Amino acid sequence: MQTVVLAAGKGTRMRPLTDRRPKPMVPVANRPLVAHTVDAAVEAGASWIFLVVGYEAEPIREYFGETYAGVPITYVRQTERLGTADAVRAASASLDDAPFVVLNGDALFDQDGLDELFDGGPAIASVRVDDPTQYGVLDVDDDTVTGIVEKPADPPSNLINAGAYHFPAAAREWLDVPKSERGEHELTDVVEHTIDRVDVRPVPLSRWLDVGRPWELLEANEWKIAELADRNGSSTDNTSAESFDGTVSDDATIRGPVVVESGATVREGVAIEGPALIRSGATVGPNAYIRGTTLVGQDASVGHAVEVKNSVLMAGAAVNHLSYVGDSILGRDVNFGAGSVVANLRHDDDPVELTVKGERVSTGRRKFGVVLGDDAKTGIDTNLNAGVTLSTGATTKPGESVTRDR
Numbered sequence: 001m002q003t004v005v006l007a008a009g010k011g012t013r014m015r016p017l018t019d020r021r022p023k024p025m026v027p028v029a030n031r032p033l034v035a036h037t038v039d040a041a042v043e044a045g046a047s048w049i050f051l052v053v054g055y056e057a058e059p060i061r062e063y064f065g066e067t068y069a070g071v072p073i074t075y076v077r078q079t080e081r082l083g084t085a086d087a088v089r090a091a092s093a094s095l096d097d098a099p100f101v102v103l104n105g106d107a108l109f110d111q112d113g114l115d116e117l118f119d120g121g122p123a124i125a126s127v128r129v130d131d132p133t134q135y136g137v138l139d140v141d142d143d144t145v146t147g148i149v150e151k152p153a154d155p156p157s158n159l160i161n162a163g164a165y166h167f168p169a170a171a172r173e174w175l176d177v178p179k180s181e182r183g184e185h186e187l188t189d190v191v192e193h194t195i196d197r198v199d200v201r202p203v204p205l206s207r208w209l210d211v212g213r214p215w216e217l218l219e220a221n222e223w224k225i226a227e228l229a230d231r232n233g234s235s236t237d238n239t240s241a242e243s244f245d246g247t248v249s250d251d252a253t254i255r256g257p258v259v260v261e262s263g264a265t266v267r268e269g270v271a272i273e274g275p276a277l278i279r280s281g282a283t284v285g286p287n288a289y290i291r292g293t294t295l296v297g298q299d300a301s302v303g304h305a306v307e308v309k310n311s312v313l314m315a316g317a318a319v320n321h322l323s324y325v326g327d328s329i330l331g332r333d334v335n336f337g338a339g340s341v342v343a344n345l346r347h348d349d350d351p352v353e354l355t356v357k358g359e360r361v362s363t364g365r366r367k368f369g370v371v372l373g374d375d376a377k378t379g380i381d382t383n384l385n386a387g388v389t390l391s392t393g394a395t396t397k398p399g400e401s402v403t404r405d406r
């Protein structure tokens with residue numbers, strides 16, 4: 001099945017983490033976000049991948065190359081970000097006269113659901129949610145989709161559009177849709193044409209995550225680190241060092257599923273409660289505590305008397321002395337000065353808010369810490385309040401209490 005993967009977005013809601021990388025390349029467990037989508041597509045039967053790229057395309061090309069997992073990759077450049085239908089239109093000239101699948105490159109799908117989408121005829125993947133009013137909602141009659149409504153006040157069902165479609169060959173002719181109210185050429189309008197002409201199945205997904213905002217990156221890592229560690233992790237309370245690919249001190253305590261990649265080092269006195277992934281080149285300890293679902297990225301370091309809980313440390317991030325990092329995302333090469341501490345809970349117990357495109361938005365999480373852009377550096381003894389974002393390269397002075405974004 002020829003498969004179009006949309007990866008030309010700017011990821012503006014994920015800033016500052018997308019200042020220097022396209023959103024499809026943000027790390028989720030041991031791979032970039034979009035690699036999870038492409039891997040699932042290959043597993044489901046993708047025979048050729050058409051990656052639509054735009055913003056910061058080079059790292060995507062470098063990662064996948066000309067063939068990936070035995071499947072040829074064609075890169076299609078979307079020159080302007082004019083919408084998802086425009087992105088597929090850019091790819092359509094390269095497609096054969098045959099059915100094709102389209103996947104949003106910034107979503108995680110469960111494998112069984114994706115398998116079902118690829119099999120059989122035209123289909124649209126959907127997820128059941130409690131409150132569908134902020135999504136595209138499917139109108140379904142028996143086993144056929146009869147309509148799709150954007151953000152309805154009175155939703156026809158609680159099945160929402162999950163951004164994965166199986167189109168008939170003829171849909172290549174239906175991609176020229178006019179701009180919507182929000183000024184984009186939308187793929188959902190192409191779906192409307194399709195359901196007017198052929199039967200389209202709703203394919204229910206049991207698990208799905210749209211990764212648009214920083215806390216969703218945390219959720220994506222929670223999902224995929226747990227999956228990876230359950231599959232490949234070593235779990236032992238007497239820390240037999242041989243069960244890890246990396247170097248683990250006999251004097252470290254590992255509980256729950258933990259992956260220590262080859263080239264990573266876990267030193268004496270460290271306690272890790274999985275699921276956790278310690279990537280190659282990373283060092284942990286001596287005397288550090290890692291818990292929750294945590295990613296310690298390539299060449300990152302977690303040093304003496306540091307606690308890291310449920311967080312993502314991107315490549316090269318360093319938290320070396322006497323610090324606490326909870327429910328947070330630290331960008332590439334972030335440096336935490338000694339004694340820097342993150343707050344991840346409000347005294348009123350309300351969900352922590354974060355700035356997304358200039359507006360404070362609820363993360364929906366009682367526990368959420370901070371987001372630090374690449375190369376941000378805190379001075380010693382910095383306190384970072386819950387829901388603070390530091391932009392790429394930002395610094396704090398020694399002893400500062402940071403309660404506002406900078």
Ligand code: TTP
Nearest residue numbers: 006008009010011012013081082083087105106
């Ligand atoms: P969005 O999540 O709507 O856009 P985005 O990823 O750029 O994020 P943000 O809104 O934060 O800026 O896009 C959904 C998917 O479609 C995503 O995988 C990116 C892709 N896309 C394109 O490839 N081309 C486009 O013109 C648009 C609008 C999206």
